[in-house]
Each structure stands twice: as structure tokens, then as C-alpha cells.
Amino acid sequence: MAKIKINGKDYETDGARTILDVTRKNGIEVPTFCYNPELSIAANCRMCLVEVKGAPKLMPACQTDVRDGMEVLTASPKVKEWQAQNLEFILLHHPVDCPICDQAGECQLQEHYQKYDRGKTRLWSHEDKLPKSKRKVLGPHVIHDAERCILCTQCVRFCHEIWGEHLLDSQYRGDHREIIVAHGQALDFPYSLMVVDVCPVGAMTSRDFRFAKRVWMLHKAEGFCAGCATGCAAYIDSDEDHVYRLRPRRDDAVNRVWLCDDGVLSGRLHNEDRVTGATAAGKALDERAALREAARLLEGARGQSVAVLSAEYTTEDNLAMARFATEVLGATDLYLAARPDGEADRLLRSADKNPNRAGATAAAGKAVKPVSELAGAEAGFVVALGGIGTPPAGAKVLVLSARKGDMTAAADVLLPAPTFAQCAGTYFNAKGMARSFGPAIAPKIHEKPLPTSVAGVLDGICAAMGVAHRTGDLAPAVAKIAASLAVPADDASTKEGAKP
Amino acid sequence: MEKYEEKELYLSAEPMKVNLGPSHPAMHGTVRIVVGLEGEVIKHSDVQVGFLHRGFEKECEASTWNQVIPYTDRLNYASPLLNEIGYVLAVEKLLGVDVTRRAKVLRVILGELSRIMDHLVCNAAMCMELGAFTPFLYLVKTRDYIYLLLEKITGQRVMHSYMRIGGLKYDVTEGFEEEVRALFPKVMQCVVDVEALLVKNRIFIDRTVNVGCVTAEQALGHGWTGPCLRSTGVDYDVRKAEPYLVYGDLSFDVPVGTNGDNYDRFQCRFAELRQSIRIVEQALAMLEPGPVMLDLPDMGLPPKDEVYTSIEGTIRHFMIVMKGGVVPAGEVYMATETANGELGYYIVSTGGGGPHKCRVRPPCFANMSAMSQMIDGGFLADVIPTFGSINMIGGECDR
Numbered sequence: 001m002a003k004i005k006i007n008g009k010d011y012e013t014d015g016a017r018t019i020l021d022v023t024r025k026n027g028i029e030v031p032t033f034c035y036n037p038e039l040s041i042a043a044n045c046r047m048c049l050v051e052v053k054g055a056p057k058l059m060p061a062c063q064t065d066v067r068d069g070m071e072v073l074t075a076s077p078k079v080k081e082w083q084a085q086n087l088e089f090i091l092l093h094h095p096v097d098c099p100i101c102d103q104a105g106e107c108q109l110q111e112h113y114q115k116y117d118r119g120k121t122r123l124w125s126h127e128d129k130l131p132k133s134k135r136k137v138l139g140p141h142v143i144h145d146a147e148r149c150i151l152c153t154q155c156v157r158f159c160h161e162i163w164g165e166h167l168l169d170s171q172y173r174g175d176h177r178e179i180i181v182a183h184g185q186a187l188d189f190p191y192s193l194m195v196v197d198v199c200p201v202g203a204m205t206s207r208d209f210r211f212a213k214r215v216w217m218l219h220k221a222e223g224f225c226a227g228c229a230t231g232c233a234a235y236i237d238s239d240e241d242h243v244y245r246l247r248p249r250r251d252d253a254v255n256r257v258w259l260c261d262d263g264v265l266s267g268r269l270h271n272e273d274r275v276t277g278a279t280a281a282g283k284a285l286d287e288r289a290a291l292r293e294a295a296r297l298l299e300g301a302r303g304q305s306v307a308v309l310s311a312e313y314t315t316e317d318n319l320a321m322a323r324f325a326t327e328v329l330g331a332t333d334l335y336l337a338a339r340p341d342g343e344a345d346r347l348l349r350s351a352d353k354n355p356n357r358a359g360a361t362a363a364a365g366k367a368v369k370p371v372s373e374l375a376g377a378e379a380g381f382v383v384a385l386g387g388i389g390t391p392p393a394g395a396k397v398l399v400l401s402a403r404k405g406d407m408t409a410a411a412d413v414l415l416p417a418p419t420f421a422q423c424a425g426t427y428f429n430a431k432g433m434a435r436s437f438g439p440a441i442a443p444k445i446h447e448k449p450l451p452t453s454v455a456g457v458l459d460g461i462c463a464a465m466g467v468a469h470r471t472g473d474l475a476p477a478v479a480k481i482a483a484s485l486a487v488p489a490d491d492a493s494t495k496e497g498a499k500p
Numbered sequence: 501m502e503k504y505e506e507k508e509l510y511l512s513a514e515p516m517k518v519n520l521g522p523s524h525p526a527m528h529g530t531v532r533i534v535v536g537l538e539g540e541v542i543k544h545s546d547v548q549v550g551f552l553h554r555g556f557e558k559e560c561e562a563s564t565w566n567q568v569i570p571y572t573d574r575l576n577y578a579s580p581l582l583n584e585i586g587y588v589l590a591v592e593k594l595l596g597v598d599v600t601r602r603a604k605v606l607r608v609i610l611g612e613l614s615r616i617m618d619h620l621v622c623n624a625a626m627c628m629e630l631g632a633f634t635p636f637l638y639l640v641k642t643r644d645y646i647y648l649l650l651e652k653i654t655g656q657r658v659m660h661s662y663m664r665i666g667g668l669k670y671d672v673t674e675g676f677e678e679e680v681r682a683l684f685p686k687v688m689q690c691v692v693d694v695e696a697l698l699v700k701n702r703i704f705i706d707r708t709v710n711v712g713c714v715t716a717e718q719a720l721g722h723g724w725t726g727p728c729l730r731s732t733g734v735d736y737d738v739r740k741a742e743p744y745l746v747y748g749d750l751s752f753d754v755p756v757g758t759n760g761d762n763y764d765r766f767q768c769r770f771a772e773l774r775q776s777i778r779i780v781e782q783a784l785a786m787l788e789p790g791p792v793m794l795d796l797p798d799m800g801l802p803p804k805d806e807v808y809t810s811i812e813g814t815i816r817h818f819m820i821v822m823k824g825g826v827v828p829a830g831e832v833y834m835a836t837e838t839a840n841g842e843l844g845y846y847i848v849s850t851g852g853g854g855p856h857k858c859r860v861r862p863p864c865f866a867n868m869s870a871m872s873q874m875i876d877g878g879f880l881a882d883v884i885p886t887f888g889s890i891n892m893i894g895g896e897c898d899r
Contacts, residue, residue, distance in 0.1 A: 088812075091811050091812060091815075094811045095811065096808070096809065096810065096811050096814050097811075097814075098811075098814045098815060098818045099814070099818075104818060105822060109815070110815045110818060110819055111819075113812065113815045113816070113819075114797075114798070114815060114816065114819040114823075117812070118797035118798075118812075118816065119812060120806065120810070120812055120813070121806075121810040121811070121812045121813075123810070125809075126809040126810060216822060
């Protein structure tokens with residue numbers, strides 16, 4: 001094992017290949033733009049140059065292999081001078097865009113400038129800056145601002161190496177160089193927004209997020225994408241009850257650092273078609289009155305009802321519904337509602353577009369029927385979780401749902417349930433891995449408290465009905481499901497990781 | 501006309517509880533004093549402060565280093581620049597930087613002008629409490645001459661927000677020196693007029709001498725500083741004890757009283773005002789052209805022409821506004837002599853964009869602690885003038 005000296009201190013390389021690997025592992029600061037651990041090394045931004053003893057020039061830390069006895073300086077006067085010069089060079093033609101740039105606030109260029117340069121421009125006039133295309137449409141989701149681009153080529157490498165198609169390229173040289181869509185191609189593939197995610201500056205902009213929100217106003221919560229059965233780890237960025245975007249969160253066992261376009265845009269599941277308040281017979285009610293209406297609706301339901309569970313909702317929500325249906329209503333059959341299958345691909349996307357089919361099925365505790373058979377069922381009462389499905393004609397319908405659908409349209413009493421961004425709970429993805437999370441959007445202080453769980457709403461109905469049943473602690477049941485679905489340890493590792 | 505029995509018109513000799521404030525025209529500043537009266541004599545009193553508590557210190561923890569400056573204006577709002585100077589000096593001490601000579605001299609000049617304003621308005625209020633309304637109008641009118649000048653320089657009449665970490669927001673306007681010099685005859689004329697009306701006035705002397713007496717020992721025990729402490733005969737002045745800015749190079753006296761009563765506090769303030777004029781005159785002679793702001797890339801906002809035309813300026817502006825600048829981790833206590841005494845800032849930095857803790861030692865909080873003792877045994881009518889002589893400023897005392 002090689003030993004190297006960085007800034008006068010000894011480090012074991014510990015299997016690391018390059019100088020940057022060692023510095024990153026040991027928390028030594030070396031600024032980068034073009035480096036991405038998931039992509040090949042380009043060494044074109046020249047930001048990570050360090051002094052290596054014996055080498056006549058500064059060396060790129062990301063590309064220089066470590067060798068035993070190497071002596072590296074990452075913050076010598078020579079390196080610092082270089083960093084400032086390099087940033088001056090990168091900023092030379094950079095437009096004065098921070099006030100209108102989506103990236104401002106999470107921009108590496110801003111951070112590096114403030115830390116490593118802080119100089120003044122030597123350009124005679126800002127009108128000397130080279131104009132380039134400000135809004136080049138690269139594909140359905142991405143608009144490129146060539147002036148802001150620092151030509152790190154992470155976007156080019158992402159398309160080529162991770163997705164496997166050479167969709168982007170660059171043309172011209174020197175100042176005039178810019179990113180283009182490769183000849184005969186379009187940036188139209190299911191991961192095109194990852195190009196925006198890898199961009200260290202504001203050159204690649206998401207059509208969806210463009211000019212929508214300043215990033216420092218976003219509340220950034222750790223959660224999971226609820227768009228399909230893969231269960232990618234994500235940050236859910238929201239403000240004022242609106243989810244603006246999802247960003248990939250590192251999870252080496254599932255999505256590494258990627259997320260599909262559907263996932264990035266899955267804030268729609270929270271923003272659109274929301275059930276915002278309780279209704280009975282189409283009339284808006286306050287929550288307490290709605291609970292009383294629900295109790296009245298369910299009079300005489302015992303033994304004559306069926307319940308619908310949902311693969312869109314957490315295991316906890318489904319457990320609560322299953323317990324309520326069997327213990328309070330004596331439901332004869334349990335159905336499972338789910339969004340229809342969609343496209344799948346080799347990278348992340350599952351054909352099953354539900355985050356929790358495994359968990360919901362397990363929560364039923366017995367065989368479930370597909371919701372498509374519900375319309376033909378013989379039942380006087382239907383209690384449904386989620387808006388999917390059509391109840392049998394003539395049945396009285398109670399629905400708890402976050403989003404509108406056929407079921408909510410047919411509901412006699414409709415109660416709002418928390419959306420994926422509001423709820424806390426556990427999903428079990430296609431591989432049976434537990435994905436536990438807390439609410440990404442907390443209910444606002446001055447608002448009426450939102451239903452934070454389906455269990456809470458159902459307990460409210462029980463209280464209104466005068467029934468002693470309460471949902472109780474769901475954790476042991478979830479743990480039991482987790483144990484039954486658990487995959488052997490070696491299977492859960494990166495075997496089916498993000499790399500094709 | 502209704503007839504009263506003679507007996508009914510006597511004030512009760514039984515102890516009577518009377519509330520003064522917190523919202524009463526006479527209690528300038530929101531303070532509540534509950535007094536137990538026997539006739540007109542105060543047997544016991546309970547002084548309650550805190551009605552103007554705004555959470556200044558807590559607010560600072562949620563602000564960036566520069567955002568705190570306008571808040572400090574609202575401490576002692578009768579002399580805002582002195583609070584600003586104390587704060588920026590504390591942060592500069594933490595940063596380990598020394599501002600330019602011109603900035604220092606200008607800070608001294610503007611600070612002393614603020615002190616003059618503060619003393620003018622404090623004495624004005626105090627004589628008004630005694631029924632002397634004419635001096636009040638004279639003095640407050642004179643204060644406005646200074647306000648006009650400060651408004652011209654800083655762009656704001658009362659809440660100037662003019663000091664910056666590393667110097668001043670911008671240089672003073674042209675003709676500043678002449679305008680400052682032109683103030684002095686007006687101020688002195690007014691002070692002379694007011695003194696002619698009051699200092700040998702029998703009523704004024706009867707109402708102030710030996711009223712609200714505090715001995716030097718008591719004053720020190722209460723942590724008094726400033727003109728109130730000096731009125732008891734202790735010559736403690738932070739400008740002399742631990743000179744900051746250019747006070748070490750200036751010659752001025754520290755006026756002290758003998759008796760520690762309302763009369764001495766009144767006289768001390770006017771004497772100090774004369775010393776302030778002396779300081780400003782010397783400082784004006786020291787004033788040389790030069791920059792007023794250091795180039796602090798992590799703290800000072802770049803000039804606007806750079807912000808609007810270069811990406812470097814835009815980024816620097818953005819990063820300082822959004823992240824709040826960089827101050828090394830550490831803690832510091834910096835005391836300055838404000839109009840009311842020793843204003844101390846105890847600031848802790850953890851290297852973040854704003855103060856981790858910003859504790860203020862407000863001089864008039866300590867001064868107010870003796871209030872009850874000063875009014876007990878005195879007349880009810882003397883409560884308000886005594887309170888006025890302390891110069892309790894709610895913004896500073898309650899924070």
C-alpha cells in the first residue's frame with residue numbers, strides 16, 4: 001500500500017488511485033468543476049491542479065495517479081495563485097447573470113470564486129464579453145445557456161457513459177467552444193434532467209424549474225421518489241406546500257446519484273389533482289363534520305363491505321386501512337389499487353409505477369384482488385385508500401385520498417390523506433428494500449393541522465362511530481414485513497446498481 | 501356647585517398604590533413603576549423594565565454580520581451611530597483588522613456629534629419633566645441641526661446605518677468640515693441660553709439638588725457607567741481607560757460631579773457636551789483625505805459599478821449577502837463609551853455567516869437598577885425627572 005505526503009502529513013492511499021481520491025477521502029480541500037466520481041476523468045477544468053514535488057508543472061489531482069512517497073501540496077502559494085488565475089480565466093466571458101440564474105445559491109462557480117479568487121475583472125468593459133446562445137433548446141426538458149457554460153463536459157460524459165448514447169458534443173475551439181446536441185440526435189431520453197443535475201453552473205436549466213424559485217428559499221428534505229417501484233433516494237425541494245423538484249440523493253444500493261426525469265418532476269404527485277379538503281356528497285365540510293358524516297355513512301356496513309388498499313401509499317397507511325376494514329367493518333375482500341404499468345429501462349425505471357406494491361400487498365395479510373375487479377363486486381360499502389378504481393354501482397363509498405381520480409369522483413364521503421411529500425412511513429421497493437422517511441413538507445403552523453397519517457383519520461372515524469378500535473403502534477407490523485421481504489445481504493448490494 | 505366635606509379632600513395617609521406607566525405620557529419609554537405612597541412620599545417602589553424587549557440578541561443570531569448593523573441603531577436610538585461603532589469595532593476586533601485613519605477620525609467625529617445629540621435630548625427631557633418647557637424646545641431644535649447634517653451624510657435622519665465592518669458606508673459629503681464647524685456656535689448658544697435659564701434658577705435647584713442622590717460606592721455597586729457614574733465623582737470613561745479609534749491622540753477632560761444627584765447629572769452632560777465639541781474640533785484638524793473602507797473580500801460589499809458590470813463583483817456581492825461573510829471562529833468583548841456609558845458587545849463566532857451569539861451590555865440597564873433606591877423616600881413628583889436624568893432608553897435597556 002502506497003503512502004503519500006499531502007501538505008506535510010502522511011496518508012495511506014488505501015487503494016485510492018488518484019491524488020484527488022486521497023484528498024476527498026481525508027477531507028482535504030481541492031476544488032473541482034469537471035470531476036464527478038461516477039464519470040470518467042476529463043481533467044479539463046484545471047481547477048484541481050496541485051503541486052507535486054519533482055514535477056515541473058502543477059498536476060491535475062483528479063488525473064494524477066498516486067505513487068509511493070509522493071509529496072503533494074494543495075494550498076501552496078503557487079497553487080493558490082493558479083486557482084485565482086484559473087477562475088479569472090473561467091469567469092472572463094461569464095455573463096453577469098447571478099440575479100437571474102437558477103443555479104445562484106448552489107453554484108460551484110460562486111463558491112469557488114469567493115473562496116479561491118476574490119479578484120477583480122481585468123476586462124475593459126462587460127460589453128467585451130463574448131455573446132453566445134442564451135436559450136438553446138436541447139430537448140423537451142432542457143434549455144442550454146451557452147454563455148454560462150464552463151465546458152466541464154460532465155453533461156457530455158453523462159450521456160455517453162451512463163446512458164450509453166453520444167447525445168451531446170461540443171463544437172468550435174477556445175472562447176467559441178460550446179456544447180451542442182450531437183449530429184442527428186436530440187436530448188430526448190428519460191434521464192435528460194440529470195444533465196441539469198451534473199452541471200456545476202447554471203448552463204443547463206430545467207424547463208420545469210427555470211425561473212420558478214430561488215434555491216435558497218427551498219426547504220430541502222431527504223426522502224424517496226414515489227414515482228415507481230425502484231424507490232430512488234431523493235431530496236424533495238419544496239416551498240409553501242409546493243414541491244418544486246426532486247434531486248437525486250446518493251444511495252449506492254439503488255440509484256447511486258441519478259434520478260429519472262419522471263422522478264425529478266414527480267412533485268406533480270403532490271402539486272396537481274390534490275384532494276385539498278373533506279367533502280360529503282360533493283359539498284365541502286370541515287374535518288370534524290366530515291368524520292361524523294363518514295361514521296354515519298358506514299352505519300350497517302359491518303359484514304357488507306370491501307376495502308381497497310393502495311400501492312401508492314405507505315405500508316403504515318395500508319396497515320391502518322387493512323386493520324380498520326377487517327376489524328371494524330369485517331370486510332370480506334381486500335382489493336389493491338395501483339397506477340398502471342409504464343415504461344421501464346435498464347438504468348433505474350421500473351415498469352411498476354407504484355412506490356409500494358410490495359408493502360401494500362404484505363400489509364393486507366391475505367390475498368388481494370386487483371382493483372379492476374372491484375366494479376363487479378357485490379358489496380354495499382366500499383372503503384378506499386387512494387383515488388384509483390371504480391366502485392360497484394349502488395355501493396356507499398368512503399374514500400381517503402391525496403389525489404383525485406375515478407374513486408374520489410364516486411365518493412359519498414371524501415377525506416384528504418397526506419401526499420407522498422407530506423406523509424411519513426415506509427415504502428418497500430421492487431427489491432423489497434425498506435425506504436423509511438419523514439414528512440418532506442411540514443404542515444404550516446397557522447394552518448389547520450393536516451392529516452399526517454391515514455391512521456389518524458381512521459381513528460377519528462372510529463371515535464365518531466363510537467367504536468373502541470384504534471390503529472395502535474404500526475412499527476412492529478412494518479418490521480415484520482421488512483423481515484419477510486428482506487433480501488439476502490449480498491443481493492442488496494450494488495449488483496443491479498445504476499451503471500448499465 | 502357640589503359641596504365637599506373638608507375631610508374628603510385630604511389625601512389618605514394610608515399607603516396607596518399608584519401605577520406609573522408602562523404606557524403613560526410622562527414615562528417616556530415603556531417602563532412601569534409601581535409606587536407605594538404615603539401622601540406624596542414614596543415609601544417603596546417597584547421598577548419594572550422589559551416592555552420594549554424585541555429579542556435583539558436572538559435576532560442577531562439569525563442575521564448575517566452586516567444585517568446586525570441596522571438593528572444596533574435601535575438600541576440607544578437617541579445616538580444610533582455610537583451603537584453602530586461599538587458593534588463594528590467588536591467585529592473588526594474579531595476579524596483582526598484595523599480600519600483606515602480617515603475612517604477612524606470620521607467615526608470619532610460622527611460619534612461625538614451623536615453624543616452631543618444624546619446629551620441635548622436627555623437634558624431637554626429632564627427639564628421638561630420639571631415643567632421647563634422652553635429649554636426643551638431650544639435643545640430639541642438644536643439637536644435637529646445635527647440630525648440634518650447626519651441625514652445629509654448618511655441618507656437617514658435617525659436610523660443611520662452608516663458604519664460598516666471595515667469602515668464606513670461611503671465617504672462624507674463635500675463641505676462636511678465647514679458644516680460641522682458651523683454647528684458649534686448654534687449648539688453652544690443654545691447650551692448657554694439653557695444654562696442661563698436653569699442653573700441658577702431657584703426652582704430648578706430646589707427640584708434637582710439632593711434629589712436622586714447616589715454615592716460613588718452605590719453607583720459602582722450597581723455597575724453604573726457613563727455620565728451617571730461620573731456625576732458621583734468617579735472619573736471612569738472608556739475613552740480614557742481603554743482608548744479606541746483615535747481617542748488616545750486627543751486631549752479632552754472627563755468632567756465629574758460631587759453629589760451624584762439630578763443636578764450633577766444635568767451639569768455633567770453639558771460639561772461632556774463641551775468636551776465633545778473640543779474632541780470634534782481636534783479630530784477635524786486630523787482629517788486627511790484617504791479611503792474610508794478597507795477592501796475585505798469576505799465582508800465588505802463591492803462598489804455598485806463592479807456589481808452591475810462584472811461577474812466577479814456580482815458573485816462577491818451575492819455571496820456576502822447570501823452567506824453573510826466570513827469571520828474566524830472566536831469570541832470577543834468590545835466596550836465603547838456611548839452617551840449612557842459603557843456599551844459592550846460580547847460576540848461569539850463559530851465561523852458562520854453571522855454571530856453565533858451577540859450579547860449586549862447595555863449601560864442604562866445597569867443604571868436603571870438603582871432607580872428604585874433613588875426614588876424611595878422622595879416625592880412622587882421627583883420620580884419622572886430622576887428617571888429622565890438616568891436617560892433610560894427602552895431600545896437599549898430592554899433590547
